[in-house]
Amino acid sequence: MRTALTLICLAAAQAVAAQPAPERHAQLLLDAMREAAAVPGMSAAVWQDGKLRWQGGSGWRDVDKRLPVQADTRFRLASVSKVFAVTAAAQLKAQGKLDPDKPVGPLLPGLDPALGALTPNQLAAHLSGMPHYEWRDFSRGGTHYATARESLVHLKGRSLQSAPGSRYLYSSWGYTLLAAAVEAAAGQPYLELLRTRVAPGLAIGPDETGKSPAMSIAYEYARGSVQPAPAHDYSYSWGGAGLAASAPALAEWGSRVLQGQVVDAATRAWMWQPVLDNAGQTVGERSYRLGFGWRLGADAQGQPTAHHAGTTLGARSVLLLWPQAGISVSVLSNAMWTSSIERSAELLSAPLRAPLPGLAERACPVKVTGFDGDMDGAAVQGRASFRVDADGLCRGELSLPESLAKVVNQGPQPASDKLGLIGLQGGISRAALVSPIGLADWQIQPDGSFRVELAGRRITVRLREA
Template sequence: MKTPVRERRWSTLAVSGALLAAGIAGIATPALADARPAGDASSAAVAVRLAGQPDRAALAGTLADLPSEGITGALVRVGGRGGQWSGTAGAGVPADARFRIGSISKVFTATVVLQLAAERRLDLDGTVQQYLPGLLPASYPPVTVGQLLDHTSGLPGGGGLTSGDGTESWFAAHKADSWTPAQVVADAVAQPMGFAPGTAQQYNGINTFVAGLLVEKVTGRSFAREVQTRIARPLGLHDTVVPDRDDLALPGPHAPASVDVTGPDGVRRRVDVTEQSPWPWAEGGMISSAADLDRFMTALLRGRLLPPAQQAELFDVPDVPNHRNKNCEIGPTAGHACFSKGLMSATLPNGAQVWGKTGSRPGYASGVFATRDLSRKVVYSLNPTGLSGAEFPKVWQIVTTSFDSGQEYPKAG
């Protein structure tokens, strides 16, 4: 769910990512927004096909200084047509580690909703008020299912129910707390709408809480069961689960996760948060592994999970401005929407357009990205000890290095 902590995390990514990308690309920061392959009038007219093997030495270099202050461990898995590379850093980080994937859960939720749309069990142009009467205040305008998925609903962000004061100390003290999705939504919609639906895009976890409730209403079954039967079981994702509300454990091999907490005496102490409430639920509560997320993204982009009409929604970013968040403030599309109905799009300094999603929970920062043709893909998971986003320069280094080296070809047509 969108919290002040996550707002700061994305702000840090926008700033540190832009600065680091400028350094890697050898350009001044202001030029990043205009960075395009030479001889091309529009970044949208170019696709980058990543040929050859990943640069293993450069990838190993991204982990060479870990663990470090603020990051206790990491794992990275890079794949594609040119081969694979994987690496870990830090004590007790297994290559097959499970981890809390945070908002990558949103991609699973969107996929289930799009499948239900393909089955004509719901309409993306139908409204929340139609399917879930009484969930939103009567004063709210109609909000469509599609607007939930691409974050153009205008619904307000989360209140203080699940974020407290946004500090490591608050989370450490409340790591086992949970709330029902209905409680989380009710807390958020006590506030006014952020903007008129369909006029802007603001990344907002409340959209996905509502989408999860919609899945359960339409199917009559739990969200966890729908993910299991529609995605995890058919794809053989044995490490991927939607935990029960009271299941705080992280099953299977995993890296320990912790946060640094300042005590009443002013001394910083490390608190283990490996066990924590999984109830950001459909919005951010799932557990998976690098191998499973690689397989999921591969199947999704190959069209194994969605028919053509719904598959097209994954790559249809609305033409609206970005509103009050930093998620979409990197690269040539800065200031504009960057989320489709399920995925985030980003254009890297070398011109590569990648699709995927990031996720974060205290103690975990993860992501999965791929070129649309799957010529290169990356899954990463870091274990940061703070909530300020200080790990994001490392995230940006991992992502840009993973998609380095490639040839540019005009898109067909």
């Protein structure tokens, strides 16, 4: 009897303590996230203190040819391109070549007067009043432009939607103008500036989907399946949406920013200072504020972050930095999908970062058959099962309550009827809840229940045995 009890105790201890290598752990999370979202291919990387910690690929860069995602596979960056435009502008500011508070008109002769009166600060923080894409832009992407200034033809006749400085209005066209101003102030083509000064030696440059074997195919969801997306030339906005990169190169560039190798510490601090509108209010949306183009937020534990995400035809992307920890994380994919991608990057990199202190350990609850709880005060319940996998990780599967399904099954990716769970520390004291919109943070509470933050919803889960 004593021997049996000892074996049970040892098994329980192993279910809590066993963990794969951090790199393997991160790869399992990436695979689970890609599979749940039904995205053809994803790539991710983590750099810390100037060194590569991990890089991983999952799925296919070319579905038809069954070519897997590799470390050097490039993906569209979408709006993550914007942090390169603002960082180039910050370099020029430090060199005394660009004043962020002066109108861009003198740099760009022939610009409409209303646009010429706008400043780099207003453009970078989406305070310019310029519109985002409009109905007239439906056919954009059919012409190639050799320089950022050539693409200004798209801005002819544009009307401002609000007085400059008065309110936040997201505009990628504003970054078309910002990139042109940067190009003029630098005295060299924008892409050359990027290659020689902003990201030298890295696999970061213009989107060349369909033109370069290094690029992943861009995909879209259509009629219940994944298909190649239509061709699209992003040279009308290299500053706003037109770049591509491999995940390791993007994360390395973020690490260079943290190391002071792209701009000096004082200039970086200026970029990451929250911007104020004309009324003295901080600018931003959702859970972040705007600096000079960078989004300023915090992780689930309140640690400051600087980041930017992007979504466009054939892409979903994010670059997430922890300035205090010196950590840079990139996640890139080859289809546009609805996701909580900043939190997903945070959870994906969790095995490579310090564990959370103070969490009570909870062994993998292999006898659990169901759960109940609440989401924003409304009751939720369903079936659940758990097991310890070959890597020693606690794995779970939860049925998806209808109320939560409305949150995570937003498309365009296929809907799901279940959620996955992969332990991060202490059995399931902390875990990643895997949904069609990415990873969510699952943490044990003092009363033994679990708290989950998913797509802005606060969920409490209590596990039950039969």
